[in-house]
Amino acid sequence: MSIDYRHPIRQIVSGARGKILEAIIRTDKTYPVRQWARHAGVSHVQAGKLLQEFAGLGIIRKEKRGRNVEYTPNPDSLLFRRLSKLDTVAVEIIPTARDLLHTPSGSIVGVFGSIARDALHPGSDLDVFVIDEATDLWIDTWRSTLETVIDIPVNVLSFTPGEWEAAERNGERIVAEIRRDAVMLQGSLP
Numbered sequence: 310m311s312i313d314y315r316h317p318i319r320q321i322v323s324g325a326r327g328k329i330l331e332a333i334i335r336t337d338k339t340y341p342v343r344q345w346a347r348h349a350g351v352s353h354v355q356a357g358k359l360l361q362e363f364a365g366l367g368i369i370r371k372e373k374r375g376r377n378v379e380y381t382p383n384p385d386s387l388l389f390r391r392l393s394k395l396d397t398v399a400v401e402i403i404p405t406a407r408d409l410l411h412t413p414s415g416s417i418v419g420v421f422g423s424i425a426r427d428a429l430h431p432g433s434d435l436d437v438f439v440i441d442e443a444t445d446l447w448i449d450t451w452r453s454t455l456e457t458v459i460d461i462p463v464n465v466l467s468f469t470p471g472e473w474e475a476a477e478r479n480g481e482r483i484v485a486e487i488r489r490d491a492v493m494l495q496g497s498l499p
Contacts, residue, residue, distance in 0.1 A: 325351040339381040416441040417496035425490040434462040
């Protein structure tokens with residue numbers, strides 16, 4: 310089973326509980342119960358019970374305003390901060406790939422595909438392209454290390470500079486896709 314990096318909290322914590330937690334983590338707004346319920350896509354009864362529970366854990370603050378009870382996310386809570394970190398795991402994929410990259414000078418490396426377009430979905434992999442004269446062992450070592458760290462498959466499309474030029478001359482779709490979506494990790498496209 311692969312993780313849906315767009316909604317990691319909802320995948321780990323199922324049902325209404327995960328939806329409310331995700332809604333709490335993704336806003337800094339104060340809402341009454343019914344608005345939290347609409348925001349999370351759950352019933353107001355479920356939202357009310359869960360918001361009380363999460364207030365007891367310190368993830369959210371509870372305030373009485375007139376006849377309404379309103380809840381505000383509590384970013385000072387350690388649990389809130391940990392959940393926020395989990396929720397942002399998808400945005401850490403590209404910086405992690407860049408941090409782990411140790412290539413020969415002159416290598417051109419970038420990410421394309423769903424992760425580059427910020428369109429992650431369950432089953433997404435990391436599509437990487439490399440333009441390098443010598444496709445050394447470094448590519449396999451880096452790919453293997455990266456897969457271990459980010460825990461999703463990494464597909465590497467490797468070109469020599471001559472192969473890249475030929476693919477571009479021939480109007481290959483993959484070149485157009487890379488040019489459109491590329492997030493560069495090293496170097497720039499020729």
